[in-house]
Amino acid sequence: MHILITGGAGFIGARLTRTLLARGELAGRRIERVLIADQVAPPADLAADPRVRVHTGALLAQCQALADEPLDGVFHLASAVSGECEADFELGLRSNLDTTRALLDALRRRTEAGATPVRLVFSSSVAVFGPDPAIPLPAVVGDDTLPAPQTSYGTHKLVCEHLVADYTRKGYIDGRSARLMTVTVRPGRPNGAASSFFSGIIREPLAGEIALCPVPPDTAHPVSSPATTIAGLIAVYEASREMLVGRTALNLPALNMTVGGMLDALEAVAGRAARELVRFEPDARIAGIVAGWPKAASAARAARLGLQPDRDFADIVRQYIAESTS
């Protein structure tokens, strides 16, 4: 089978690609080809795999060409991140709304020309939820909580969830939208996501560096390790229509943490000195964005697919240490 992974050179995309290549199969079919589409080149180990083809450049211009390739499945992960979209409204519209629309229309034309509808997993986000003044956010957001996004990023993710559902209803694709929790611990440097500090407050201290935390320690948020997130994306791809029940988006499993609880786990795994490298420096812009996000999430439909959250945050810290030193 042939798989397209948009955003395949990013952290989640590269990890998903690596996992799929190691498995060698998806939904019971041998993986012959993985197309990575990204603005930047993928890591060298992926580019070197004979099953990998790389398309580098802006996705918006490439959607039709990609859909014209032999194609069985798509993981659509490419996205501008939340902070970028708040800072540059047009970038957000173009990267997260127009690009998804162009991809869906290219896949639709493929089906209209007689091809089998492509299975597509769209990576949505827990950022679709937010506290609209008229609609208080429940303590725990579930699959069936009413989304009221408080960022352009969350708005575009929600809009695309509904487009994916409608293109699926019409039979143009076999689409499913999975809402990712905040993925931590990400390696590398801070990125433009407002949630970037959820990785930084663990990653930097483990490297002996000072980390700035822009929100208070009682800030609560649902998170997930990279491994659990990748397992969720693959399970949602492999699920039958019957197991998914509806066409609406489902939440991926969440470990519901506070910043303080994350730092307790850091201390338990790496010692007090590591924790003391975290300095609280309030940042109103970041805090404002985070205040519009859920404090905790549940994932009943994902649980029916056999998906469970990470056991505890110390596990997540250890997963990061093991991988960053291997």
Place this chain on the structure above:
Amino acid sequence: MHILITGGAGFIGARLTRTLLARGELAGRRIERVLIADQVAPPADLAADPRVRVHTGALLAQCQALADEPLDGVFHLASAVSGECEADFELGLRSNLDTTRALLDALRRRTEAGATPVRLVFSSSVAVFGPDPAIPLPAVVGDDTLPAPQTSYGTHKLVCEHLVADYTRKGYIDGRSARLMTVTVRPGRPNGAASSFFSGIIREPLAGEIALCPVPPDTAHPVSSPATTIAGLIAVYEASREMLVGRTALNLPALNMTVGGMLDALEAVAGRAARELVRFEPDARIAGIVAGWPKAASAARAARLGLQPDRDFADIVRQYIAESTS
């Protein structure tokens, strides 16, 4: 003040224009100019009013030119109807999604260039609600019911609600989305809307003609008279941000009826002979679309604005008779 009414030559749009011209003011300001933008020419009485300017043609191509006019408020009513969108997917995308997006972007650029953000009422629809297999529809859909649209029309209305909310959050417009119930009794001939029969089963018998009803008499649905719908659109325009509470869409008042109840009212007002002109002829296509719509709706936020549903369906029948014979 200067007001743009998209779809201003349609049934709701022309009636809204007529009502506004008769009032002479909106939100406490004198109406100097009404721009009617529609694919077809408006009724002669509107075109003859010295305060009216008419822009005829596809709205998509005109959005920037319209936003470049002096402008204080917009009623964005232009839309392809549900049946058309199911039959022609690209028409639905173009008319209901791309056009709204183009209008919002034109208004955004206006604000970015220094103009006061325009107040905009977007006419959404009760068709945003539907029974996704994973999310049963409640017996009565409220402002805070999770929408899961089962048509492209409902999908695009929902998507535009969220775009209006986000452009409002960013300060580009002062937008508010009102979900219209099915408006009955519409004059004229059946149109492409799957809900067209909700008018036909009253209008045709009153004209001494046979009407075909494509759904069984126990089909339940929330409806509203033209007058109540127009009053709702104006009240949502005039409401302060505080009265609206949130940026999410609100339901307009609904009179919750069954087809049988509507025919009882027809008989009470116009006699048994009128009712006997209605023939039940099942139509699977129409019934399938209607089955995905709510059976009843509530409108708590509209009630806080002082808006109430029609008192009973006999009132609605009498309103139609009085207007169609005047």
